[in-house]
Amino acid sequence: MERTIFRALAETKKQKLKRPMAMFKVTTLIMIIFFSAFIKISKAELIRVYAAADLQYALPEITSLYEKKYPQDKVETIFGSSGKGFSQIQAGAPFHLFLSADMSYVEKLYQMGLIVTKPKPYAKGILVIWVRADSGLNPSNFPNILLDPRVKKIAIANWEHAPYGRAAKEVLENYGIFEKVKNKLVLGENVSQTASFVYSKSAEVGFIPLSLALSENMKKVGLYYIVSEDKYKPIIQGYGITKYGENSPGAKRLYEFLSSPEATQIFKKYGFERP
Template identity: 40%
Template sequence: MKPIQSLLFACLFWCAASAHAKKITIAAAADLKFAMDEIVTSFQQANARAEVDVVYGSSGKFYTQIQQGAPYDLYFSADIGFPRELAKAGLAASEARLYAFGRIVLWSAKLDASKMTLANLTDAKITRIAIANPKHAPYGKRAEEALRASGLWEKVEPKIVYGENIAHTAELVQTGNAQVGIIALALAVNPKLASKGGYWLIPDHLYEPLEQGFILTKRAEGNTLARRFADYMGSKPARAIMTKYGFVLPGEVVGK
């Protein structure tokens, strides 16, 4: 073969290969950090050689990035509102699907938070309480709602510090810079955090349900691997992992 022909051949081959992309990129809310890692591993075991990259961050940031054409195939938001908006704007290849309800907990790395309630936050010994920024983080919004519903917001507000997202909030508590924090149950049950302190589940009647939703983005249209991953979220192994991390799944009863 002449060099030019072999080059064309290589190009053709490469194009054909990329059309059957064996790789997807997922943008996931920070509360999914540990759960999604496990789901991806289990998905890869079931789908040999599937390459899956996950990027964790705040739901709002991903929303903006996808609007600007970010190369994500799936978008798992902590608030179904964002994927719904994207679907409405024609930027999705699927409806926004509800995948879980999030729960919030009081967590501390030092104190035994399992013996605490929100009322303990007024203790003089507690000087810093970390929550995610309610302005744009869904978990932060729910934390503020729970504190307001318990009539504690005015009393504890001067002690509150704001994390950029829910994982950063957990980090502020883990390093001891805040004695307690309100974080996602999904993070608190991870062995790394569960080995320290303890957590107390905040009653869900104190805050609006944290409906978490995902979409396939416009970019993933026709991408079979992305579609397979979306379907996998409804599978038994994936649901078991989500349950293990404290998520309440669609179709289950929210409550104790």
């Protein structure tokens, strides 16, 4: 015991002499490294866009075209369900632009004063069902394919906050098979996650937007079938500038660019129709 005490006291003396300088140096170094992270290096204007997940592939193509045209701006995109974007903007999220997969979320935010431009449609979304080519399933055999015993799980976006999920549920109800396939449904948080369930073979069939089915990744390995459009209410996608982005000239520029012919061309490439 005494030895421990002596050692402790001795150590204390030793440390007292040489520690402060070294400690000081190390701490300063660490502080400098971490504080430097807070200094913004680039002066480019940053435009943050929250976009519906069905734009996962189309929007980056549009924004990179935009950045080439306006090198002073930098666009950051965040993808998720439209409903999530809706609630995040209400909670004060720092997004300049909101691209929803349906008009209603943009309209509601407009009424609350959180979207400052009049809600504007930019595209019409198309619902498809998608299977992997190596599953041996034939998607054009819709809706009977859903009742096929080989189909154990059907991926669908959560209809509480994803417009494509809402449309898919409507389709199932219109065909009168919602109750029959209810136990097979697996819910994705948004359409991207829904697509990834089928892509990763966790589910056999999925209800996804045409825009995702036409992406490089999914085109290579899958087959899709366009669900007849009279079975669901049209998915008119709307957008607007948020209150947060109200005074940003970059946000205004990108807002205009999204309805330019160049942007429309890319939307078209991913299967979006003109609203």
